[in-house]
Amino acid sequence: MQSSKKHSYRLSRKKSEILVGYGFISIPMALFLFLSVGIFFYAIYISTYDWGLIGPTENVGLDNYRRALSDPIFLKAIRNSLKYALLVVPIQSALGLFLALLVNSKIKGSKFFRSAFYFPSIASSAAITTLFIFLMAPDGVFNGMLKFFGVDVSNLFNQGAWLSDSRTALYSIIGLNAWTTSGTMMLFYLANLQTVDSQYREAAITDGASRRQVFWYITMPLLKPAHFFVVTTGMIGALQLYDQAILAGGADGSPDYSLMTMVLYIYNACFRKFEFGYASAIGVILFVIIFSLTILQKFIFGSSAWRGEN
Amino acid sequence: MFYSMLIFYSVITVVPFIWSVSTSIKPSDEVYQSNLIPENPTVKAYATVFGKIQPNFQTLFANSLFIACVVVVLHLIFAALAGYAFARLRFPGRDALFFVVLGCMMVPDQLRLVPMYQLLVKMELINTGPTNYLAIFLVKAISAADVFLMRQYFLTIPRELEDAAKIDGAGPFQLFSKIMLPNAAPVLATIAIMTFQGTWNDLFWPSIVLQSPNHWTLPFGILQFKGQFSTDWPPIMALVVLSTIPILALYTFGQRYIINVQLSSSVKG
Numbered sequence: 001m002q003s004s005k006k007h008s009y010r011l012s013r014k015k016s017e018i019l020v021g022y023g024f025i026s027i028p029m030a031l032f033l034f035l036s037v038g039i040f041f042y043a044i045y046i047s048t049y050d051w052g053l054i055g056p057t058e059n060v061g062l063d064n065y066r067r068a069l070s071d072p073i074f075l076k077a078i079r080n081s082l083k084y085a086l087l088v089v090p091i092q093s094a095l096g097l098f099l100a101l102l103v104n105s106k107i108k109g110s111k112f113f114r115s116a117f118y119f120p121s122i123a124s125s126a127a128i129t130t131l132f133i134f135l136m137a138p139d140g141v142f143n144g145m146l147k148f149f150g151v152d153v154s155n156l157f158n159q160g161a162w163l164s165d166s167r168t169a170l171y172s173i174i175g176l177n178a179w180t181t182s183g184t185m186m187l188f189y190l191a192n193l194q195t196v197d198s199q200y201r202e203a204a205i206t207d208g209a210s211r212r213q214v215f216w217y218i219t220m221p222l223l224k225p226a227h228f229f230v231v232t233t234g235m236i237g238a239l240q241l242y243d244q245a246i247l248a249g250g251a252d253g254s255p256d257y258s259l260m261t262m263v264l265y266i267y268n269a270c271f272r273k274f275e276f277g278y279a280s281a282i283g284v285i286l287f288v289i290i291f292s293l294t295i296l297q298k299f300i301f302g303s304s305a306w307r308g309e310n
Numbered sequence: 311m312f313y314s315m316l317i318f319y320s321v322i323t324v325v326p327f328i329w330s331v332s333t334s335i336k337p338s339d340e341v342y343q344s345n346l347i348p349e350n351p352t353v354k355a356y357a358t359v360f361g362k363i364q365p366n367f368q369t370l371f372a373n374s375l376f377i378a379c380v381v382v383v384l385h386l387i388f389a390a391l392a393g394y395a396f397a398r399l400r401f402p403g404r405d406a407l408f409f410v411v412l413g414c415m416m417v418p419d420q421l422r423l424v425p426m427y428q429l430l431v432k433m434e435l436i437n438t439g440p441t442n443y444l445a446i447f448l449v450k451a452i453s454a455a456d457v458f459l460m461r462q463y464f465l466t467i468p469r470e471l472e473d474a475a476k477i478d479g480a481g482p483f484q485l486f487s488k489i490m491l492p493n494a495a496p497v498l499a500t501i502a503i504m505t506f507q508g509t510w511n512d513l514f515w516p517s518i519v520l521q522s523p524n525h526w527t528l529p530f531g532i533l534q535f536k537g538q539f540s541t542d543w544p545p546i547m548a549l550v551v552l553s554t555i556p557i558l559a560l561y562t563f564g565q566r567y568i569i570n571v572q573l574s575s576s577v578k579g
Contacts, residue, residue: 013481014400020482021401028392029407031452035422036414042425102316109316115565116320119327122557124511126529127550130536131330134543139342141329179322240420243513247533263420270424271518280424287421294416 043280051277064281074282076257077265078289080170084261085238087171091178093230096185097223103186104193114190121183125243132176133248136162163248166258173244173259181237185230192226228301232294239290242267262286327554334547341543355544359552363535363545365523367552370531374553377443377516377527378509381450385505386498388452393460394486398472408461414454419514422449427518438522445519450509456501463497464490499567507557528553 047064049056068074103114120128135141138159146153146160153160162172200222204214220227242263245253251268253260262282269279333341334355336348359367395401396408426449430436435445471493472485480488491498513529520526526534532549539546 017399017482018401020486021395021399021404024391024395024399024486025407028388028452028457029410031388032411032414032454035426035448035451036417036454037410039422039425039429040417042429043421046424046428099319102312102319105312107312107316113316113320115561116323118561119323119558122507122561123327123554124513124529124532124557126511126513126532127553130532130546131326131550133536134333134547135326135329137342141344144344183323236418240418242420243529246513246517247536250537266420266423267518270427276424276428283421283424287418290418291416 043283046277047281047284049277051275051280053274056277060277064278065285067278068282068285073257073260074262074265077253077260077262080253080258080260081239081241081262084170084174084241085235088174088177088181088238089231089234091174092181092185092234093227095178095182096230097189097226099182099186100189100193104190114186117186118183120180123180125180126247128180129176129244129247132172133163136172164255166256169249169255169258173241173248176244177238177241181234185234188230189223189226192223196222224301228297231301232297235293235297236290239286239293262289330547330550330554334544334551336544338542338544355548358545359548365526365531367549369524370526370528370549371552373525374510374527374529375556377446378506380443380447381509382502382505384447384451385453385456385501389456389460389501390491390494390498392457393464394490396457396461397464398485398490399482411454411457415458423518430519436519436521438525442519442521442525446515449515449519453505456505459501460494460497463494467493496567499564503560503564503567506560510557 046056048059048061050058050060050063099117103110103117137143138154138161142162143153143160162168196219200218201214204218209217240263241261245259245261245264246267249255249259251264251272253264263286266279266282266286269275269282329346332346332348335351335353336343337350337352337354340348340350392411396404396411427436430445430448433445435441435448467490472480472489475485475489510527511529512527513533516527516530517533520530523534528549532546532553535549536546
């Protein structure tokens with residue numbers, strides 16, 4: 001009698017756990033299925049249609065994809081986005097690591113410096129890009145500083161208009177975002193650094209390793225989870241470049257499409273040309289690029305990096 | 311040498327912001343002069359953004375605050391509920407559903423743009439009336455990353471904490487509200503701060519979804535006015551300064567919570 005009561009208690013407990021479980025996840029899962037999973041397949045569906053302002057007119061199969069891959073402006077957008085990602089990710093990661101190592105040492109005021117370094121990461125991209133455009137103007141503070149140090153750029157190109165010259169615009173944005181994101185990357189490295197046991201380093205130093213050897217053979221490998229995280233999130237973020245490009249170069253990614261990115265291209269196809277099917281195909285292409293690069297990074301860093309992050 | 315590097319980089323990170331404050335109180339003819347302290351400081355730019363521009367700063371601020379707060383509340387509720395269920399409750403299909411959540415983290419916003427927009431048009435939420443706000447709430451209603459973060463944190467809470475309450479006959483719902491939720495305060499604070507910052511700063515979705523100038527957020531306003539004012543920098547800089555102050559205050563106040571969570575979730579390994 002006693003044991004059957006206990007049994008039924010356990011059963012009802014199990015039942016109520018199942019009930020509460022489904023109750024708790026019902027709305028979140030419905031939202032995920034609707035806003036992410038459903039939307040994902042809807043995007044693929046739309047991408048196979050000639051879909052204008054009045055809605056779908058004709059199923060065109062893979063024509064939208066073919067058209068994208070033969071449009072020189074889209075190819076330029078892909079090149080710009082990849083060039084941007086391949087340059088900004090190593091710079092912001094290295095800078096983030098360097099800053100983390102700087103403020104990780106037990107020095108006076110390390111808290112202040114940590115906050116100062118993180119500062120550009122918290123402001124909105126709209127605010128910071130606008131400020132950047134102002135500082136980089138031909139008569140702006142940056143050129144004034146260069147002049148002060150004896151570098152006069154006003155005769156070199158376009159009166160030193162960094163963001164209005166197709167040769168320098170993208171590199172200027174790379175500089176801007178390396179500066180704004182390095183603070184976030186620093187925090188990821190700091191979190192990882194603080195879990196690294198100092199005894200490995202001490203043991204290596206006792207064995208006569210130089211500081212450089214300790215860094216390359218002890219610290220760097222132990223930071224693998226952070227490397228993976230920083231490179232992956234950095235790459236995904238970089239391929240989604242939009243805010244800085246539209247603020248500095250407008251919807252056309254001026255000058256001369258030098259700031260045209262994949263996302264800006266989607267924006268144009270969608271809201272200036274109202275070619276929703278075509279825009280959706282570009283979205284799918286962007287997803288495929290991001291997805292394959294993430295998988296590639298998983299293989300490069302090895303599966304242990306995944307577990308390290310969880 | 312060490313300190314000079316630290317100070318040098320702090321100058322690079324902080325001085326541009328000081329410059330934006332300085333420019334916002336300069337008269338127009340001093341804007342491109344290299345003096346940091348204006349010769350004839352004026353608050354004219356602030357008068358402009360508080361009064362003359364349409365929509366004015368107060369409207370942009372109220373919209374940003376309203377949207378950010380609603381999104382924070384939605385993220386907290388859904389992340390806590392789903393995070394707890396995935397971490398502690400046993401029910402059929404749990405792991406498969408959690409895998410779906412992880413998959414949702416892989417869907418970029420840019421892929422969602424076109425279908426989401428089409429859907430919002432069909433739902434008649436792309437309009438200039440108050441229901442336009444619902445469009446942005448729906449787009450941002452839930453975050454897979456927050457559910458994941460919440461689950462990871464719940465997993466680190468020792469089961470012994472629940473055992474005592476279980477013996478007293480507490481069911482899963484009481485365990486959640488009386489034991490788990492109070493112990494998850496740091497991660498809730500982190501999600502709140504990061505979601506607030508992300509929503510406050512977001513330009514992508516507002517620039518696509520919000521139709522009426524009366525609905526614009528601060529970043530969207532900056533984008534629009536930057537085009538309108540072109541070279542009249544003091545009012546634009548005033549907007550830059552005013553939109554950054556709340557986030558700065560939020561971080562000064564909440565910074566320690568964020569670092570704590572990052573540490574504890576990575577210590578778990």
